[in-house]
Amino acid sequence: MGAVKSKRVPRAVRERQMLDAAVLTFARRGYRAASMDEIAEVAGVSKPLVYLYLNSKEDLFSTVIRRESEALVAAVTAAVEPGGTADRQLWSGLEGFFAHTAEHPDGWAVLHQQARTHGEPFAHQVAAMRTEIVAFVTELLGAAAKEAGCVGELAEREVAGLAHALVGAAESLAEWANVRTDEGASGEREHPSAKDTAATMMNFAWTGLGRLTGGERWAPGGLAVDREGRSAARG
Amino acid sequence: MGAVKSKRVPRAVRERQMLDAAVLTFARRGYRAASMDEIAEVAGVSKPLVYLYLNSKEDLFSTVIRRESEALVAAVTAAVEPGGTADRQLWSGLEGFFAHTAEHPDGWAVLHQQARTHGEPFAHQVAAMRTEIVAFVTELLGAAAKEAGCVGELAEREVAGLAHALVGAAESLAEWANVRTDEGASGEREHPSAKDTAATMMNFAWTGLGRLTGGERWAPGGLAVDREGRSAARG
Structure with missing residues (x-):
């Protein structure tokens, strides 16, 4: 020393x-x-x-993956508004996820790209974090389904499938939101804001493409807005 | 020789x-x-x-990735019913995707897990295939949005985001559907059928979690079914 x-x-x-x-x-x-x-x-x-x-470089990489994983899981779980309606909880969790990944694009690149690309031990570390997030989302969706009284219909198995779909969609969207290259003439990188990305995700997952192509959108107030912007929505 | x-x-x-x-x-x-x-x-x-x-082993792996990528892209594009309604096209494409990945679980494991885990050259090959699929889905969703007359609302940018979300969700769901371990007492591997997985995906992406927790579901006939199973739906 x-x-x-x-x-x-x-x-x-x-x-x-x-x-x-x-x-x-x-x-x-x-x-x-x-x-x-x-x-x-x-x-x-x-x-x-x-x-x-x-x-060593291997140990350093492994420590980095652990730190960034824990930070991401903590950000998502802390963002969820406890006791809110199901869409409100999902919205707040997604906002937390997209805000964290937008604020820490390097950390997200390490988790989503680097850790998965360079051998099984690192890939397993990040898979373990993913399992934790999927379990959290499964619980959230399961509670939402129960709350809505559709226990029999949204069977446990389908809730697990939906949670996987949701997590996969959010990961893919975060990658897209963060790696987009320059488009504007100004030469500035034009990333969508975390709020915009979370709204895209809610439109996709909560509203559904069916209503979306009909011109409806999800808004933080919990109300879908139709094509003419009817029905007040506030954040 | x-x-x-x-x-x-x-x-x-x-x-x-x-x-x-x-x-x-x-x-x-x-x-x-x-x-x-x-x-x-x-x-x-x-x-x-x-x-x-x-x-060499590297060349063999690379050839395998190319072959499996081409087969998957061909299966998805061939499955889409041309000229159908937007949900019908999406449904048929998803069914093609889940059927192909269920019939070729080893090919899917090579693309989705192995190719991404063992270094950048292989990861780039599979990323190129993914880009092709995302472009295909973007076109499909863009056409659906235009058809529904919401050109201004579902701007080009959001359509690209939605396509990324959709592809990420489908990948994640295919992984879940294929790697599930034994659950039944019989010792058989109990995988959901490709049709069931495609239906879960349509419920998620087309119907939306909002309607889904209200008891509605998407069905191949293009009609959402409510909690009591009202409104006839057929495949």
Whole structure:
């Protein structure tokens, strides 16, 4: 440790800096091309310190996946408004998901692309997080179905299928929302806002394409708006 | 070639046998653990013949991904009933997708799991196929929106978002439908039928969770059925 020239910074803070640098580097370069040299440079520490704290590139990647997974699950579960109507709960959860992935595009790229692409151990880590989210959504949809009195119809099995469909749709939409390339003449990256993406998702999953092509839309007030914008909707 | 003991079988037939064996082995063992020895054995040919025809394990995997991608895209596009109503077209395309993935679970495992997990070149191949399917669905949804007269509302951008959501949902549902483990006491694997999975998907995407929790369902006749099963629906 004496050989490392660095200011006296608590270990936890140093580690966070390294993990932040690793997320950024893994997301932008890709796992294989990312080097420990670059990660150390971005973190503003020496490479030996990175090895001392986080052992190896594999371990660092694994630690990053764990941290980003936990942050995403925490963001989604915290966003859901407890005790709200089913659509309100779903809306708030989706908003949490799209807000978190939009605010942490590098973290999302690590989870959704890098972790799944570079071998089974990492892919399993991210699959475990996904299982947790699917279980959470299954519970939410199951409660909504029960509340609406359709226990017999939306059988447990179909609720599980619907939860998988919902999670797959949200993942795919988050990828699309975050990796879109420049379109505007201004040269700015024109990403849809997290609220817009969550609304697209609600229109898809809650309203359904059938009503949607008929001009109806879902709005945060819980009211579908028809083609002429009738029926007041507020957020 | 003289060293290889094998009956006179046309090259194309031999190659197909090798690719079939490779799909099965990659899906069940995983790309890394799959050996050329095992693939040759499953195909009933010598290992040198596999190398002679397909060069290397990497090339073989890449050829397998290409073949399975083309088969899946062909199955989906061929399944869509031309000239039908929007929901009918979507239903037929989804049925084609779920039927193909249910009939070829190993091919689907190669595309959806193996190809994405073992490095960027393979992941890019499968991403290219996905882009093709998303473009196809975008066109289908765009036509449906136009047909319903909501050109201004379902703007091009939202249609693209909805197509991504739909494809992500279908992928996730196909994974769930095919990897479910034993549940029944009989010890048989109890997979939902392709029709059931397609119906779950239509209930989700076409009917919407809002109507679904109210007891409505989508049915192939194009009519939603209410909780008491009113309004005739037929396939």
